[in-house]
Amino acid sequence: MMAKAVAIGRGVLQDTTDGGEKMVVWKDFVGKVLDAAEKCPRTAALIHTLSTGEEQQDDLVVPEMALFRQEPEDLSLTDGTNMVREGTQEVLDVDRILKVLDVNCLTEDAPAADVLGNNGIVNCGVGLWILPSFINHSCHPNARRTHVGDHAIVHASRDIKAGEEITFPYFDVLVPVSKRREASRAWGFECKCDRCRFESEDFTLKQEILKSENDLVNGGDMGALVVRLEERMRKSMAKERRKAFLRASFWSAYSAVYDSDKLVRKWGRRVPSEALVAESIADAVGGNENVLRAMLRGSKDANGCGNWLEVEDKVVRIGRATYGKVVKRHAMRALFRLTLDANNNINL
Numbered sequence: 497m498m499a500k501a502v503a504i505g506r507g508v509l510q511d512t513t514d515g516g517e518k519m520v521v522w523k524d525f526v527g528k529v530l531d532a533a534e535k536c537p538r539t540a541a542l543i544h545t546l547s548t549g550e551e552q553q554d555d556l557v558v559p560e561m562a563l564f565r566q567e568p569e570d571l572s573l574t575d576g577t578n579m580v581r582e583g584t585q586e587v588l589d590v591d592r593i594l595k596v597l598d599v600n601c602l603t604e605d606a607p608a609a610d611v612l613g614n615n616g617i618v619n620c621g622v623g624l625w626i627l628p629s630f631i632n633h634s635c636h637p638n639a640r641r642t643h644v645g646d647h648a649i650v651h652a653s654r655d656i657k658a659g660e661e662i663t664f665p666y667f668d669v670l671v672p673v674s675k676r677r678e679a680s681r682a683w684g685f686e687c688k689c690d691r692c693r694f695e696s697e698d699f700t701l702k703q704e705i706l707k708s709e710n711d712l713v714n715g716g717d718m719g720a721l722v723v724r725l726e727e728r729m730r731k732s733m734a735k736e737r738r739k740a741f742l743r744a745s746f747w748s749a750y751s752a753v754y755d756s757d758k759l760v761r762k763w764g765r766r767v768p769s770e771a772l773v774a775e776s777i778a779d780a781v782g783g784n785e786n787v788l789r790a791m792l793r794g795s796k797d798a799n800g801c802g803n804w805l806e807v808e809d810k811v812v813r814i815g816r817a818t819y820g821k822v823v824k825r826h827a828m829r830a831l832f833r834l835t836l837d838a839n840n841n842i843n844l
């Protein structure tokens with residue numbers, strides 16, 4: 497189920513600055529969902545399986561998997577089994593549906609929508625996809641989604657071990673632990689992923705993180721912050737994954753250094769290269785546009801030296817982790833171009 501806000505040229509909706517566009521789309525979308533739930537008991541029952549965000553996770557019942565199968569014989573489930581009848585009665589509670597939508601709706605991400613949408617038309621869709629709605633958050637996520645038309649394609653954003661839970665980042669995870677904690681509280685839960693645990697369990701590391709977070713807020717020389725973190729990791733012989741977690745948390749400090757020729761010159765090799773940090777973060781928290789941009793920028797020098805082929809594999813690997821393997825090479829190139837801002841354009 498999906499609704500689109502379509503902006504063509506100067507737009508069809510009068511004013512986007514006051515959130516008017518969003519409200520119109522949302523109202524239209526909610527109407528569609530309620531209508532679909534009323535007309536189809538199966539849809540109603542499916543919506544009923546979703547969380548309202550108010551339950552304790554342990555109290556949520558595991559839904560009947562037959563409900564998710566598409567085979568025609570399963571459609572008989574909509575004709576009078578207790579499960580569906582019970583479900584139907586409850587989900588037609590509009591208040592409940594509104595809460596479910598609040599917690600489970602997804603919006604298309606802009607770069608993918610730009611490339612994969614229709615020529616020149618900017619699609620900004622909001623939709624409810626039942627199975628992806630079961631995917632929990634982690635600050636060490638392993639999946640992302642790409643939207644193609646009305647389909648939400650969930651794909652791996654890094655290597656996933658057998659038996660590992662599939663997780664999305666619900667919010668920006670390239671920020672320190674305190675900011676992530678705020679964001680997960682706004683969602684109504686406390687994130688206890690392995691990255692959050694690592695960053696809050698060890699006393700001395702916690703102190704170091706606190707100090708670095710203060711430095712980040714107060715500004716100053718971000719090179720000094722990065723060098724201190726790298727030194728600490730070197731001294732404690734931190735494993736690659738843990739290094740990547742910290743680099744991801746202080747990503748804004750690293751990128752402030754890479755953005756400044758002066759800081760790069762000042763701190764030289766004491767700051768690891770942008771491409772190396774991007775690769776390390778992507779292995780741990782998955783590909784995303786920020787990491788991809790860093791990888792592309794970090795590879796710029798190599799490109800100048802004619803070594804582009806050597807780094808292309810890495811760039812494509814992170815590109816696939818960001819946009820999914822289903823994205824064809826030419827679309828990937830277009831996405832790369834969009835990912836880079838005009839000043840950093842390289843010859844792709």
Ligand SMILES: C[S@@+](CC[C@H](N)C(=O)[O-])C[C@H]1O[C@@H](n2cnc3c(N)ncnc32)[C@H](O)[C@@H]1O
Pocket residue numbers: 545546547548549550553556599600629630631632633634683684685686687688
């Ligand atoms: C889109 S739903 C995800 C599926 C949900 N866990 C379920 O069983 O239906 C979002 C809700 O799941 C819960 N949730 C998601 N990630 C979580 C996490 N890392 N820790 C605890 N609760 C989480 C929160 O209640 C959140 O509002």
